[in-house]
Amino acid sequence: MRYQVVSSPKNVVWFLTLLTITVFFHCSATAKTQNSLKRGSSLSVEDDSDFLTSPDESFTCGFYGVGTNAYWFSTWFTNSKSRTVVWMANRDKPVNSLGSRVSLRNDGSLILTDVDGATVWQTSTNSSSLDVERAELLNSGNLVLKDAHGKILWQSFDFPTDTLLPNQPFTKSKKLISTLGRGTFGTGYFSFYFDNDNVLKLMYDGPDISSLYWPDPDYSVFLNGRTNYNSSRIAVLDDSGNFLSSDKLQFSASDMGVGVKRRLTMDYDGNLRLYSLNSLTGFWVITWEAMAELCKVHGICGRNGICIYTPQPKCSCPPGYEVVDTSNLNKGCKPKFNLTCSQSQQVKFVQIQQVDFYGFDLNYSEPISFDNCRKFCLEDCRCEAFSYRLTGEGRCYTKSALFNGYKSPNFPGSIYLRLPMSVEASLSTKLNASDACSRTNVTKVVVGSPSVYANSTKRLRWVYMYWFAFAVGAVEILFILSAWWLLFRRRGAAAPIEDGYHVISSQFRMFCYPELKKATKNFKEELGRGASGAVYKGVLADERVVAVKKLADIYQGEDVFWAEVSTIGKINHMNLVRIWGFCSDDKHRLLVSEYVENGSLDKHLFPPNFLGWKERFKVAIGIAKGLAYLHHECLEWVIHCDVKPENILLDSNFEPKIADFGLAKLSQRGSLSSMFSRIRGTKGYMAPEWALNLPITAKVDVYSYGVLILEMVKGIRLSSWVVEDSEDQEAELTRFVRVAKKKIRCGEDQWIEDMLDPRLEGQFSRNQAAKMVEIGVSCVEEDRSKRPTMDSVVQELLECADESHAGSPHKK
Known part of the structure; x- marks a missing residue:
């Protein structure tokens, strides 16, 4: 049977007209796609399709618009949902939507001009510029100027804004500077750079103060795991998601591996984050971040402001103060009183527990009584408050200004505000947690004056030429989007939040x-x-x-x-x-x-398997860091309660990862009444508190960690019971600790060699081994008050982490 389609002449004309318009539209758009710009050519802001694309179409370079008439010459990720910008030429000087263009002139300079012909930005002009033949956008996202032989004479990689891309060298002359806020592109106050001591740092450089806040300013360079003994000052993010720096800063993306688009961005909230692009959704996922506690970012709440967790970071004002600008709480708080140096003015001190203001110390004293600390502040009319800490001995810090305020259950002290007696303020004032610590979103940007910049009508000709093609395309896109929506709905995929700022939603x-x-x-x-x-x-x-x-x-x-x-x-x-x-x-x-590739620690450490010393020490530090984070840095402080080799997993680089940390109930820090409803843990690694029915604190994890690192030193199970003779039964751990204490007390020269795994055959660092034994012995003290905290354990281990030692490779 044959089928024949009968069409009227009218239908044929209709079909041919539609086909011609569609093909013309497609060819016109395709003709504009290019990855290079020749000398004498330009890109116009008035043409939406006038841009450069990288050969693999990962990046696009052209005019990026926000609002009605503000445009930036930029490079962005083509396939991200929001066209995430990675570089800008004119971040603080947007151009107009009429007449603005970027041109590669005959003198070899790339120049951005506004509608009135004024130069907004241009590349440096020198003798080599005359050799420039073309501008080109590379697959790396680097915009370059090349000569006829392909030699790069200028590149955007040398002038980063807030983002570092893979294989983009980061040197002493470069900075990543944040934007002012989400949705804006102007230069902000937070920066990532090499300081003059050769160490990579994060700094707040605001209108009132400048303050370094990462790495932790309370610790030395070496305690922070860095070194300033380098002169190269260079760092790079590689294709696999590894960041390496000459100051020994190293970190990796949690999804480490090739084939993923990544960016390292200095975000507007003061945190440095590594992002990975989900190629299916077009959304970004956070795979590493510098600051675990955002409230420790300096300057985030302005003068007199206090950052608190609810559990997200919020800005609040202390008693006696009010916000400066209700539309932007980052501008801080102002006093509702006038504090003078007059002796006739009566003052009082209002305590805010677990709150500190970093820096601006007039005086520091230790040890000192509370009354004497209060007296110091009273006798100095510059003193606005004093901080008093009880960390074994009283510490007193009198403050000339109140910046970088934050509240944390981990802070062992209080701030005492100096206020006039007439100011009403409760001694137990609860900080206001209703105000969000966020920057105002800019949704409309207007540039210049009305006499120069008129309303744009540049899109009208597209409507007249392609109205029908647009209509057909819109219908097709609607069907495609509907199909995708149904597909994701069937898969049960939750819609992630853009930009990856809410890591819980996106991961x-x-x-x-x-x-x-x-x-x-x-x-x-x-x-x-x-x-x-x-x-x-x-x-x-x-x-x-x-x-x-x-x-x-x-x-x-x-x-x-x-x-x-x-x-x-x-x-x-x-x-x-x-x-x-x-x-x-x-x-x-x-x-x-x-999924962690190398399985659990016990399968590598105990006979017949073997783990070299270098890996053992690396694992000891990693476990300590993980527990310190759980005990001291999490927004909700977590006790693991079952630390043992089976719950320590090793990745492909033998970096340890603690498993099962979420399976214990939370413990309110500092509460003497916190009890667990049932015993958790594994016999041999459990602290005596469990059997004695004492309140359970983070010190139970410290005990288990002590057992664990002593087993790593010895290379055998110390947590199992053995029969020493026919009459007495003693735990192997108890015997090991007893012998270790005796040898240390007697000052034997070769005591550490007798305590170590004989399979190491001398391939170990004596100082590191001694430190691990000393820490392990102190961690398993029956009196929990004598056990160290995990953050102090980390500091002790890091002090000898850089020692050169002979370490045998890992053996199967």
């Missing part, structure tokens, strides 16, 4: 049970099993390899499970296993985490 999400059942092939490959449940290997729809833990019945209680979920969703540290999400589907309770 931590709810999974449905059938999705995880499919990912694990019906829970086929078991990775391990413990008291908390069994763990299975799986592959998600986006090809991420994950570990899926089916929680045991002990975790089926709704209140316990949701408490755990709300906690672990906020936790992010390189030495903690990343939790991607959870499932709460009827009776099923599952946690989804990253």
Whole structure:
């Protein structure tokens, strides 16, 4: 049977007209796509398709518009949802939507001109500029000027704004400077740069003050894990997501590996973050950040302001103060009183617990009584407040100004504000947590005066020429978007929040049970099993390899499970296993985490396996850092309660990651009444407090860590029971500690060699081994008050981390 299509002449004309218009529109748009600009050519702001694209189409360079008539000559990620900008030529001087253009002139200079012909920006002009033949956008995102032989004579990589791209050298002459706020592009107050001591730092340089806040200014260069003994001052982010610097700063993206588009950005809120682009959604995901506690970013709440967690960072004013600008709380607070030096003015001090203002110290004294500290402030009319800390001995800091205020349950002291007696303020004033610590969003930008910049009508000709093609295209796009929406809805994918600022939304999400059942092939490959449940290997729809833990019945209680979920969703540290999400589907309770390649520590440390000294010391530091983060830096302070080799996983670089940290109940820091409803932990690693029914604090983790690093030193299980003779039974750990204390007390020369794993065959650092034994012994003290904190353990280990030593390679 034959089918014949009968068409009228009218239909044929209609079809040919539509085909001609569509082809013409497609060819016109395609003709504009280019990755180079020849000498004598230009790009116009009035033509939406007049831009450069990289050969692989990852980057676009052209005019980036915001609002009605503000445009910036920029480079951005083509495939990100918001066209994320990575470089700008004129970040503080946007040009108009009429007549502005960027031109590669015959003298070899690339120049940006406004509608009135005024030069807004241009590349440097020198003798080599005469050799420039073309401007070109590379696959790296680098905009370059080249001569006829392809030699680069100028490049945008030498003039970064707020973003560093992979393989873009970062040297002593460069800075990453934040924008003023989200949605704006003007130069902000936060910067990332090499300081004159050769160390990479973050600094707030605002209208009133300049203040360094990262790495931690309370510690020395070496205690922060850096070195200033370098003159090269160079750093780079590679294609795999590794950042390496001459000052020994090193970090890696949590999704480390090639094939991912990344950027390192100095964000408007003062935090330096590494982002990865999800190629499927076009949204950014945070894969590393410098500041775990945003309230420790200096200058974020302005003069007299205090940053608090609710749990997100918020700005508030102390008693006796009010906000300067209700539309922008970052401008700080102003006093509602007039404090004078007159002796007739009566003053009082208002205490705000666990609050500190960093810097601007008039005086520092230690040890000192509270009354004497108060007296120092009273006798100096410049003193606006004093900080008093109880850290073994009283410390007194009198303040001439109140900047960098923050409240933290981890701060061991209070600030005492000096106020006139007439000011009403409660001694237990609760900081106002209702005001968001955020910058105002700019949605409309207007540049210049009305006499020069008129309203634009530049898009009208597109409407007249292609109205029909646009209509057809709109219908097609609507169908495509509908199909994508239905696809993602069926997959149960949660819509991520743009820019990756809300890391919980973009990384931590709810999974449905059938999705995880499919990912694990019906829970086929078991990775391990413990008291908390069994763990299975799986592959998600986006090809991420994950570990899926089916929680045991002990975790089926709704209140316990949701408490755990709300906690672990906020936790992010390189030495903690990343939790991607959870499932709460009827009776099923599952946690989804990253898959760690090398398995648990016990499978590498204990016979017949072997771990070299270099790896052992690296693991000891990493575990300490992870626990210190849980105890001292998390927004909700977490006690692990089951630290043991089986819960320490090793990645491909033998970097340790603590697992199962979210499976313990939270403990309110400093509360003597905090008790757990049931005993947690593993026999041999459990602190005596569990058996004695004492309140459980972070010191139970310190005890377990002590057992763990002593096992790493000895290379065998110390937590198991052994029979020493026919009559007495003694724990191997107790015997090891007893012998170690005796040898240290007697000052034996070769005591450390007798305590170490004989399989090391002398390939170890004596000082590092001695330090680990000393720390381990102090951590397992029965009296928990004698055990150190995990942050002090980190500092002690870092002090000898840079020592050169002979370390045998890892052996299978």
